[in-house]
Amino acid sequence: MNKNFKNLIIVICFAAILFGFVLANILSTDKEISFSERRKLNQLPVFTISELIFGDYFEKTEVYHLDQFSGRDFFRSVKAYFKKFIALQCDNNGIYSVDGVLYKLNYNLNENSVKEAAQKMKYIATEYFNGCNVFYSLVPDKSYYSVNEFYPRLDYNLLSNLLNENISDMTCIEIQNLLSLTDFYNTDLHWSQNCILPVADCFLTAMGCGKVSNTSYLTTELTPFYGSYYGQAALGGEADTLIYLYNDMINSLILYDYEADEISGVYDDNLINSVDGYSVFLKGAKALLRIDNPQNQNGKTLYLFRDSLSSSLAPLLAQEYQTLYLIDLRYITMEKLATYIPFKTDSDVLFLYGAELINKSELFLN
Numbered sequence: 001m002n003k004n005f006k007n008l009i010i011v012i013c014f015a016a017i018l019f020g021f022v023l024a025n026i027l028s029t030d031k032e033i034s035f036s037e038r039r040k041l042n043q044l045p046v047f048t049i050s051e052l053i054f055g056d057y058f059e060k061t062e063v064y065h066l067d068q069f070s071g072r073d074f075f076r077s078v079k080a081y082f083k084k085f086i087a088l089q090c091d092n093n094g095i096y097s098v099d100g101v102l103y104k105l106n107y108n109l110n111e112n113s114v115k116e117a118a119q120k121m122k123y124i125a126t127e128y129f130n131g132c133n134v135f136y137s138l139v140p141d142k143s144y145y146s147v148n149e150f151y152p153r154l155d156y157n158l159l160s161n162l163l164n165e166n167i168s169d170m171t172c173i174e175i176q177n178l179l180s181l182t183d184f185y186n187t188d189l190h191w192s193q194n195c196i197l198p199v200a201d202c203f204l205t206a207m208g209c210g211k212v213s214n215t216s217y218l219t220t221e222l223t224p225f226y227g228s229y230y231g232q233a234a235l236g237g238e239a240d241t242l243i244y245l246y247n248d249m250i251n252s253l254i255l256y257d258y259e260a261d262e263i264s265g266v267y268d269d270n271l272i273n274s275v276d277g278y279s280v281f282l283k284g285a286k287a288l289l290r291i292d293n294p295q296n297q298n299g300k301t302l303y304l305f306r307d308s309l310s311s312s313l314a315p316l317l318a319q320e321y322q323t324l325y326l327i328d329l330r331y332i333t334m335e336k337l338a339t340y341i342p343f344k345t346d347s348d349v350l351f352l353y354g355a356e357l358i359n360k361s362e363l364f365l366n
Contacts, residue, residue: 095233096151101186102229102237103143107152109159110359117361118166121305121351124334125170129303131345135206137173138163139309139354142189145181156355163358170351173206175199185240188227189354190278193312194219194243200316207302207348209320217245222272222280242272242280250315254292255282258340266291266315281311287331288340291315291324298322301347305329307357321348329364330357 045060090096094105125134138160143153156176164172183195191199197213204211224239244267253266264283271279282289285308301323304310310326318324325341357363 090151092234093232095229097233097235097237098146098148098151100237101142101146101181102188102227102233103146103151103153104141104189104229104356105151106141106143106356106359107154108359109155109162111162113359113361114159114162115166117353117358117364118163120329120361120364121170122167124305125349128334128338128343129347129349132303132347132349133207134170134349134351135173135203136163136167136170136351137175137203137353138358139191139352140176140179141355142181142184142191144176144355145179145184154355154359159355159359171206173203173350175202178202185225185227185242187225187230187237187240188278189229189356190227190309190312192243193245193281193316196313197245197316200313203313203317203350203352204320207350209300212316212319215247215249215319217247217250219243219245220267220269222269222277225272225277227278228276242277244280244312245316249293249295249319252293252295253315253318254294256290256292257283257286258288258290259286266318278308278311282314282326284308284311285328285331286326287328288337289326290341291318291321291326293318293322293324296320296322301325301344303327303343303347303349305349305351305353307353309354310352313352331365333365 042060091105095102096105097103121136125132138156140156141154143151144156146153160176178198179191179196183191185192201211201213221241221243223241225242226239230237230239246267250266255264255266256262257264266282267280268283269280271277271283274284276284278284291314296319298321300321302317302321303325304314304317305327306314307328307330314324314326327337
């Protein structure tokens with residue numbers, strides 16, 4: 001085989017691959033959502049003269065083609081395996097794996113953020129909940145429970161001490177000793193509801209309520225559950241099983257979504273196949289929710305300031321209250337909140353946040 005013929009074969013193969021990808025991208029249907037990355041994908045931008053002149057159209061088109069590239073998930077996995085096994089890098093997109101468990105690299109303590117979070121909680125307690133029983137608690141990142149010392153991690157104890165030093169007139173509820181690594185999903189940052197009954201008891205007894213671990217529960221198992229770290233790592237692996245607990249009282253709980261103005265139950269099995277499977281609990285991230293308990297008319301109210309960790313905890317706590325409000329300050333301001341709900345005196349207030357969010361308190365709206 002002469003040299004010219006070899007070059008011709010190479011050119012033909014290169015052209016076939018190039019035009020093959022072009023053809024695949026032309027024929028493939030645009031996707032609205034990437035389930036592996038858990039986000040919406042960019043769509044073809046609408047052409048306008050102004051965006052063409054200022055160059056915005058070409059930038060948006062480039063991002064669109066990157067998002068809709070045929071075989072995107074395959075090439076993301078190739079990149080992840082190359083980084084881990086060839087380049088010997090510790091993480092991909094900030095996610096690393098140890099013994100089949102995925103973790104997020106998050107080790108820089110932001111002292112100003114912790115102090116600002118403390119000031120935010122103190123302000124809310126003083127201005128809106130004078131005369132209430134106010135508590136706060138911090139949930140460690142699951143890397144806190146890993147025995148692996150190779151990867152750096154956030155100093156939870158230092159963060160916790162700093163938060164305590166800057167908060168007064170509130171009762172701290174310590175829960176870190178009630179948790180272990182197996183209480184968290186392997187592919188996600190969240191804890192599994194069937195593992196946190198002791199945590200729920202700890203909160204409720206501190207707030208003068210009864211225990212819920214003495215109650216009988218049935219379980220529903222939903223699989224496969226791919227957590228947020230799974231798609232970011234792009235390394236494959238086994239899926240988790242999402243488990244939720246229910247009984248007659250939990251089944252009777254009424255969830256009201258203020259934003260959507262709709263009523264539902266606290267679980268939705270269909271959402272296991274959504275972008276965020278954890279949305280099975282309380283339908284995912286919401287600014288303001290209310291849980292009414294028709295089987296418990298004790299007149300007690302709990303205001304739960306929370307992040308996503310509380311989505312699976314709230315149905316357990318709600319058994320001991322007539323009304324439970326869930327407030328996510330990443331999506332609503334206190335000024336706006338005051339237009340939707342009353343602030344009742346002699347109620348319970350719990351600020352419950354993961355350490356990662358306290359370390360990034362700039363996400364709270366002013």
